[in-house]
Amino acid sequence: MDQSIRRRAHPVRPMEHACAPAAAAHEGTFADEWINSRRPGVRRLSFAKARDVVISGSHNRCIYFNHDGWLARYKILHKGSRQILDFVLPGQVFGLPACLFPRAPYSIITITEASVSAIPFDMTDNVFDRDPALAKTLFWSTVQEAAILGEHLTGTGRRSAYERVSHLLLELFVRLNTSHRSGEMTLSIPLTQELIADALGLTAVHVNRTLRALRQDKLIKVDGRSITIVDFEALSRLSDFEKSYLGQAGRFQPRATEPAALGESAARAMEPWGA
Amino acid sequence: MDQSIRRRAHPVRPMEHACAPAAAAHEGTFADEWINSRRPGVRRLSFAKARDVVISGSHNRCIYFNHDGWLARYKILHKGSRQILDFVLPGQVFGLPACLFPRAPYSIITITEASVSAIPFDMTDNVFDRDPALAKTLFWSTVQEAAILGEHLTGTGRRSAYERVSHLLLELFVRLNTSHRSGEMTLSIPLTQELIADALGLTAVHVNRTLRALRQDKLIKVDGRSITIVDFEALSRLSDFEKSYLGQAGRFQPRATEPAALGESAARAMEPWGA
DNA sequence: CGTGGACTTGACTTAACTCAAGATTAGTGG
DNA sequence: CCACTAATCTTGAGTTAAGTCAAGTCCACG
Numbered sequence: 212m213d214q215s216i217r218r219r220a221h222p223v224r225p226m227e228h229a230c231a232p233a234a235a236a237h238e239g240t241f242a243d244e245w246i247n248s249r250r251p252g253v254r255r256l257s258f259a260k261a262r263d264v265v266i267s268g269s270h271n272r273c274i275y276f277n278h279d280g281w282l283a284r285y286k287i288l289h290k291g292s293r294q295i296l297d298f299v300l301p302g303q304v305f306g307l308p309a310c311l312f313p314r315a316p317y318s319i320i321t322i323t324e325a326s327v328s329a330i331p332f333d334m335t336d337n338v339f340d341r342d343p344a345l346a347k348t349l350f351w352s353t354v355q356e357a358a359i360l361g362e363h364l365t366g367t368g369r370r371s372a373y374e375r376v377s378h379l380l381l382e383l384f385v386r387l388n389t390s391h392r393s394g395e396m397t398l399s400i401p402l403t404q405e406l407i408a409d410a411l412g413l414t415a416v417h418v419n420r421t422l423r424a425l426r427q428d429k430l431i432k433v434d435g436r437s438i439t440i441v442d443f444e445a446l447s448r449l450s451d452f453e454k455s456y457l458g459q460a461g462r463f464q465p466r467a468t469e470p471a472a473l474g475e476s477a478a479r480a481m482e483p484w485g486a
Numbered sequence: 487m488d489q490s491i492r493r494r495a496h497p498v499r500p501m502e503h504a505c506a507p508a509a510a511a512h513e514g515t516f517a518d519e520w521i522n523s524r525r526p527g528v529r530r531l532s533f534a535k536a537r538d539v540v541i542s543g544s545h546n547r548c549i550y551f552n553h554d555g556w557l558a559r560y561k562i563l564h565k566g567s568r569q570i571l572d573f574v575l576p577g578q579v580f581g582l583p584a585c586l587f588p589r590a591p592y593s594i595i596t597i598t599e600a601s602v603s604a605i606p607f608d609m610t611d612n613v614f615d616r617d618p619a620l621a622k623t624l625f626w627s628t629v630q631e632a633a634i635l636g637e638h639l640t641g642t643g644r645r646s647a648y649e650r651v652s653h654l655l656l657e658l659f660v661r662l663n664t665s666h667r668s669g670e671m672t673l674s675i676p677l678t679q680e681l682i683a684d685a686l687g688l689t690a691v692h693v694n695r696t697l698r699a700l701r702q703d704k705l706i707k708v709d710g711r712s713i714t715i716v717d718f719e720a721l722s723r724l725s726d727f728e729k730s731y732l733g734q735a736g737r738f739q740p741r742a743t744e745p746a747a748l749g750e751s752a753a754r755a756m757e758p759w760g761a
Numbered sequence: 762c763g764t765g766g767a768c769t770t771g772a773c774t775t776a777a778c779t780c781a782a783g784a785t786t787a788g789t790g791g
Numbered sequence: 792c793c794a795c796t797a798a799t800c801t802t803g804a805g806t807t808a809a810g811t812c813a814a815g816t817c818c819a820c821g
Contacts, residue, residue: 286640288726294643296636308633311626316633316731339618339625347614350621351586353628358583358591360635361571365561367642368569368687372777403799412643417777419801435786451563456591647809678767692809694769767818774811785800791793 252331258321264306265319271309273329274349277301280325281401285409286317295410297359298322298402300386304352310334323401351458358456367412370450372421375411378450380431384440385454396440527606533596539581540594546584548604549624552576555600556676560684561592570685572634573597573677575661579627585609598676626733633731642687645725647696650686653725655706659715660729671715 258264258280265271267286282299296317299305309315310332332338339346362382366375384398404422405415413421425431430446432439440446447453533539533555540546542561557574571592574580584590585607607613614621637657641650659673679697680690688696700706705721707714715721722728 284636286636288640288644289723292644294640296639308629311629312633312730312733314730316636339614339622343614346621346625350614350625350628353625353632354583354586357628357632357635358587360632360639361559361561361592364571364635364639364642365563365569367639369563369567405799414778415800416779416802419799420777423801448564455587455589458587680767689810690768691770691811695809698769762821764821765819767816769816770814772812775808776810777806777808779804779806781803781805783801783803785798787796787798789794789796791795 254329255326256329257326258324260321260324262321263318264321264325264327265309265315265317267316267318268314269309270313271306271315272331272333273306274304274310274332275306276328276330277303277305278326278328280327281322282319282325283322283406283410284317284319293409294412295406297356297363298383298410304349307332307349307353322406355458358458362456363410372411372413372417373424374450375413376407376418376421376425377430377446378452379407379411380438380440381443381446381450381452381454382457384443385457396443397437398440399437401436529604530601531604532601533599535596535599537596538593539596539600539602540584540590540592542591542593543589544584545588546581546590547606547608548581549579549585549607550581551603551605552578552580553601553603555602556597557594557600558597558681558685559592559594568684569687570681572631572638573658573685579624582607582624582628597681630733633733637731638685647686647688647692648699649725650688651682651693651696651700652705652721653727654682654686655713655715656718656721656725656727656729657732659718660732671718672712673715674712676711 264275264282277299279301281301282305284296284299284305286294286296288294299319305319308317311334338349359382362378366378370378380398383400384396387398387400402410403415404418407413408415408418411418422431422433426433430440430442432441539550539557552574554576556576557580559571559574559580560568561571562568574594580594583592586609613624634657637653641653645653655673658675659671662673662675677685678690679693682688683690683693686693697706697708701708705715705717707716
């Protein structure tokens with residue numbers, strides 16, 4: 212049966228996708244404290260939906276920590292088409308290349324409302340010596356980013372639309388850590404079909420048809436902006452999904468509002484360096 | 487011929503080298519000395535053409551420094567198709583993810599004969615403290631890799647075949663530093679049309695037709711394996727080429743056999759950290 | 762000097778795109 | 792809370808860029 216015409220039981224608002232209730236701006240989360248303890252001068256910022264945080268071609272003096280929103284790294288070509296390189300999920304660091312290169316190689320836009328910490332960053336003041344923990348985190352996040360980009364490149368280069376959409380859903384599923392909640396195979400994502408299309412190098416129209424096909428093949432269910440993975444195994448097989456490229460965690464911190472989890476996850480993020 | 491069979495023909499010779507006894511060539515170049523002075527235990531290895539140096543899914547205990555060959559990072563999908571993520575040029579470091587992840591996210595194969603240095607690498611022994619220079623180099627090379635992957639992703643996702651081929655040629659031109667030699671717009675590349683196709687997410691047949699079109703449009707000239715850029719400006723414009731994503735150098739070291747150049751370039755590679 | 766790899770080209774197919782028009786849904790102000 | 796508007800989603804019909812299949816040619820090299 213066609214899931215798309217089912218009425219949604221619960222209206223979904225953007226912030227609810229974002230893994231955390233919107234914290235009051237001044238009410239510092241644990242992540243704030245952690246960051247502040249190492250880097251004075253950190254500012255907390257709130258962005259509305261669809262705001263550019265980093266603009267391609269410009270130079271930045273901050274890197275950012277995303278607390279609770281979704282963002283997208285993207286490029287625009289002269290013909291006007293957009294390629295989304297990757298989505299930035301809660302707990303991820305972003306904006307590093309805009310600091311390292313004289314001109315940021317891509318823009319970063321908010322997909323939902325987002326509150327982020329802007330962390331002053333200057334490579335010339337020898338971060339590697341002064342703050343090795345930060346350096347390691349940045350290193351690790353860059354390594355992860357490269358792995359994800361490689362996987363996305365493989366997708367746009369060699370996978371069919373059907374495979375690409377499947378792969379993206381599985382990737383998001385794993386990165387959102389939903390796996391914990393055992394049987395729960397439903398993910399709530401704030402992505403429009405157009406965003407999905409731009410991430411996969413397809414058109415929105417074709418993503419629509421592809422989702423329909425996946426529904427009809429009983430591999431997924433769609434209910435508004437929430438998607439249920441019906442047959443994880445089949446999707447993995449058909450799309451060559453192998454989650455190891457996502458690393459242990461896939462992100463730096465699972466919940467902005469769960470101090471314990473942060474500590475745990477930060478430790479895990481550092482693990483490769485024996486921290 | 488059936489493609490899946492042809493693809494399977496990629497020689498896969500598990501290396502007995504993995505940080506094992508040095509194979510050959512004791513005449514160390516300057517690069518050797520430089521690397522050795524910081525990392526004892528470095529071994530010089532020689533690879534024939536079409537040998538896998540890193541195999542997807544395996545774990546490594548070495549990173550590699552490429553002295554003089556060309557290599558390609560690639561993935562194979564279950565249908566047998568191959569996506570080349572990027573080419574490794576002389577002077578580049580590679581193989582880091584195979585050390586950091588339990589399973590290497592991609593394979594790396596030699597395109598030409600190549601002599602490389604295998605550098606024992608263990609994240610758990612706190613490289614960041616013990617050898618900050620190496621850490622910085624690895625960081626920088628990863629940042630560069632991510633930028634290049636992002637550009638390639640944009641290509642396969644949103645550019646036409648015509649644009650992709652143009653863009654690749656310009657990228658290689660810039661990365662090979664040929665720009666120095668003023669008017670000289672000819673580059674000699676060891677790539678078959680099949681390799682180009684696999685890097686761009688196209689078929690070899692279509693790359694062939696595309697090159698013909700570029701020739702007919704008087705944008706390039708092709709003479710065997712050497713290609714001349716006839717109209718750099720036009721190619722840049724049509725393919726949205728903007729070289730800044732390649733960073734200053736694009737690589738760590740221009741020539742393994744040019745000590746002076748190495749020092750110069752290594753310094754430039756470190757520059758972002760004020761080294 | 763012949764054999765396999767790389768390159769060419771033609772004829773045909775197809776996955777994905779484009780255009781277009783409705784149907785739903787979400788967001789806004791009154 | 793409703794009405795209005797703008798996104799977003801959906802589907803059909805026709806187009807096209809790129810793929811597939813096939814049959815050569817041109818070599819480099821053992």
